[in-house]
Amino acid sequence: MYELVVKDIKKTFTLSKKQQKIEKTDQKRKVAVDKLSFTAHPGEIYGLLGPNGAGKTTALRCISTLIKPDEGDININGLSVKHDSLEIRKHIAFLTSELKLDDFFTPNYLFRYFSNLHGLDEATMHERKAKLFNRFGIEKFQEVKVGDLSTGMKQKLSIAIALVHDPAIIIFDEPTNGLDILTARSVINYLLEMKTEGKTIIISTHILDVVEKLCDKVGIIIDGTLQVDGTLSSIKTNSKDGTLETLFFDLMEEKVGEDHA
Numbered sequence: 001m002y003e004l005v006v007k008d009i010k011k012t013f014t015l016s017k018k019q020q021k022i023e024k025t026d027q028k029r030k031v032a033v034d035k036l037s038f039t040a041h042p043g044e045i046y047g048l049l050g051p052n053g054a055g056k057t058t059a060l061r062c063i064s065t066l067i068k069p070d071e072g073d074i075n076i077n078g079l080s081v082k083h084d085s086l087e088i089r090k091h092i093a094f095l096t097s098e099l100k101l102d103d104f105f106t107p108n109y110l111f112r113y114f115s116n117l118h119g120l121d122e123a124t125m126h127e128r129k130a131k132l133f134n135r136f137g138i139e140k141f142q143e144v145k146v147g148d149l150s151t152g153m154k155q156k157l158s159i160a161i162a163l164v165h166d167p168a169i170i171i172f173d174e175p176t177n178g179l180d181i182l183t184a185r186s187v188i189n190y191l192l193e194m195k196t197e198g199k200t201i202i203i204s205t206h207i208l209d210v211v212e213k214l215c216d217k218v219g220i221i222i223d224g225t226l227q228v229d230g231t232l233s234s235i236k237t238n239s240k241d242g243t244l245e246t247l248f249f250d251l252m253e254e255k256v257g258e259d260h261a
């Protein structure tokens with residue numbers, strides 16, 4: 001059982017000339033995440049909700065040890081992303097709906113490859129494969145090259161592969177983005193199932209409905225900063241009409257107001 005504590009993380013990017021153009025700014029640096037803190041507990045799904053560009057992916061990449069925060073730290077059972085990133089990687093999975101599997105390989109080959117990377121023994125590899133391939137309906141396709149799989153099947157395979165090592169902490173960036181509705185539904189159901197197994201789950205999304213369906217706790221992030229953080233039911237009490245939607249849009253408007261002040 002792993003608790004994850006994000007404490008005051010800050011991440012700044014240096015913008016290239018081209019990026020400055022895209023971002024419509026003449027500033028050379030962009031603060032993507034600013035003093036972000038929250039805690040995610042085992043058996044709960046924590047959702048970072050925010051518009052595009054809010055800093056969600058950056059925060060999740062810091063947690064997954066893919067990039068280092070400039071300031072602050074993230075702790076998992078006493079381990080720090082700053083000093084123990086290799087150890088932390090054994091306990092987390094970073095999932096995204098963006099595909100990166102090579103067309104040439106088969107599900108069996110890829111599953112074995114990633115099991116070996118994680119140092120699983122043969123018996124554990126077979127046990128995990130049976131469970132995950134069964135869960136996502138991949139068995140029938142285990143010897144079919146990725147290039148010949150449907151988009152939904154590729155996505156399910158990339159999720160199965162990310163979970164080979166049965167990690168305690170699951171980090172999923174925009175879990176339903178780009179997925180067809182059947183795949184999205186099976187991913188949502190699987191996240192709920194992992195929650196009941198006591199996993200610590202953190203997702204990011206810009207979709208209110210995903211938060212309503214999945215999350216126990218929510219942090220609303222706008223422009224790199226966390227505006228509210230709490231249980232879904234408790235943050236709704238801050239909303240004029242008791243809905244997440246009204247709270248979210250009121251916070252967005254406040255922020256836009258500030259930026260133009």
Ligand SMILES: Nc1ncnc2c1ncn2[C@@H]1O[C@H](COP(=O)(O)OP(=O)(O)O)[C@@H](O)[C@H]1O
Pocket residue numbers: 013014015019023030031032050051052053054055056057058059
């Ligand atoms: N590698 C990078 N270099 C420069 N700017 C970046 C980089 N990654 C993200 N950003 C910027 O940081 C901000 C937050 O991005 P991101 O974390 O991807 O937001 P979100 O996932 O909420 O859409 C955006 O303005 C984005 O353009």
Ligand SMILES: [Mg+2]
Pocket residue numbers: 056057058173
């Ligand atoms: Mg993102």
